[in-house]
Amino acid sequence: MAKEKDSPLNVDYWISRGLERDEAKEKVSQIQKERSPLCIEHWIKKGLSEDQAKKMISQKQRERNPRTVDYWVKKGFSEEQASSKIEEYLKNKKRERVKKKWGK
Secondary structure, three states: OOOOOOOOOOHHHHHOOOOOHHHHHHHHHHHHHHHOOOOHHHHHHOOOOHHHHHHHHHHHHHHOOOOOHHHHHHOOOOHHHHHHHHHHHHHHHHHHHHHHHHOO
């Protein structure tokens, strides 16, 4: 994403339009929340109720977590393949933790 001075995601953009620094930071934060599918503001702005928004956030979180079937199904695997991928992922994570802790 652009962070140039002429971008609404830049604090200086809002300061140059008359906002104080704290107000500008809050404005940037609000815009980021409204754009993020992991924030309730994003879904409410799209017309969903708070409960619907929470469900959408939960779904998006599952789709981004390699420990869930939803993550692997979204990547094109069957549910059976997804279970195998989760197993593989967890084994690799365990291996990484052991290696980090013990250097093996």
